[in-house]
Amino acid sequence: MGKSYGALAVGVVAIAWSAIFVRWAQMPGVTSAFYRMFIASILLWPILLASKVRLSGCTGQTLLLTVLSGVFFAGDIAMFNTAVMHTSAGSAMFLSNNGPLLVGLLTWAMTRKMPSGRFWTALAIATTGAWLIILSDVHYAASQSTADMFAVGASVFFAMYLLVTERLRQDVDTRVLVTIAATASAVVLLVVAGVEHISLAVPSVQSLASVLALALVSQMTGYLCLTYALGQLPATVTSVMMLATAPLTTLFAFAFFGERITLLTFAGVVLVMLGVWIVSRVPVEVELGEENEAVLEVMS
Numbered sequence: 489m490g491k492s493y494g495a496l497a498v499g500v501v502a503i504a505w506s507a508i509f510v511r512w513a514q515m516p517g518v519t520s521a522f523y524r525m526f527i528a529s530i531l532l533w534p535i536l537l538a539s540k541v542r543l544s545g546c547t548g549q550t551l552l553l554t555v556l557s558g559v560f561f562a563g564d565i566a567m568f569n570t571a572v573m574h575t576s577a578g579s580a581m582f583l584s585n586n587g588p589l590l591v592g593l594l595t596w597a598m599t600r601k602m603p604s605g606r607f608w609t610a611l612a613i614a615t616t617g618a619w620l621i622i623l624s625d626v627h628y629a630a631s632q633s634t635a636d637m638f639a640v641g642a643s644v645f646f647a648m649y650l651l652v653t654e655r656l657r658q659d660v661d662t663r664v665l666v667t668i669a670a671t672a673s674a675v676v677l678l679v680v681a682g683v684e685h686i687s688l689a690v691p692s693v694q695s696l697a698s699v700l701a702l703a704l705v706s707q708m709t710g711y712l713c714l715t716y717a718l719g720q721l722p723a724t725v726t727s728v729m730m731l732a733t734a735p736l737t738t739l740f741a742f743a744f745f746g747e748r749i750t751l752l753t754f755a756g757v758v759l760v761m762l763g764v765w766i767v768s769r770v771p772v773e774v775e776l777g778e779e780n781e782a783v784l785e786v787m788s
Contacts, residue, residue: 558672614763
């Protein structure tokens with residue numbers, strides 16, 4: 489499982505940069521989200537075709553679920569990008585990745601088997617730490633509530649994305665899944681931009697560089713690694729470990745935007761990393777097998 493945890497660690501770091509790139513883009517959230525997925529799709533299709541992985545192995549059901557994962561992901565990043573422009577980067581990253589509780593409850597609903605006590609312990613510790621990071625943020629207090637609602641909405645979409653992707657990774661190659669899902673996300677975001685009359689203009693060279701970085705670093709590197717890890721690790725474990733993006737983003741935001749780091753922030757970072765360490769010690773083989781079998785029965 490060392491390779492899976494290594495891939496997940498790389499994915500967490502790459503995804504933690506997304507809030508920074510969104511800020512640098514200085515574009516509407518839906519617009520930067522569209523270019524992230526559109527550029528990634530353009531780059532992923534040649535890689536997929538060159539790999540000679542057969543798409544014929546995808547059944548109608550798996551193809552539909554793959555598209556559905558892209559729809560969920562489009563909702564996630566559209567809301568997340570919008571939140572990042574109106575609240576602190578750390579707060580937006582935590583709230584949008586605050587899906588472990590939803591993942592745990594949805595896993596129980598589908599499998600009728602509660603996740604382990606260690607999962608809930610790790611979740612409680614990591615969530616407490618992440619909330620301390622939010623409480624330490626006073627700079628954006630006036631505009632935070634609306635943005636936080638967008639970030640929480642993103643977390644619901646992200647939880648569904650994790651569960652569907654974990655199920656699909658049992659039958660679908662990582663490259664196929666990431667490519668088709670990214671394409672579906674780009675289409676959905678283009679439709680949303682058209683319906684909402686949101687401009688797709690790229691205002692500057694910095695904006696172009698930022699959306700390229702979103703596509704290459706956060707999307708292609710981050711989610712290729714995350715999707716690979718979801719084929720080896722339970723969504724319950726992965727979702728808690730994704731909370732590590734919040735303290736990383738907080739540190740990046742301090743370095744680049746001067747967002748404050750207080751004693752509360754530091755305590756939050758320590759608790760999040762403790763929770764991540766606890767959940768990384770969970771034996772995953774049996775839990776993953778039981779979880780996937782039950783989810784397969786529900787989705788079939």
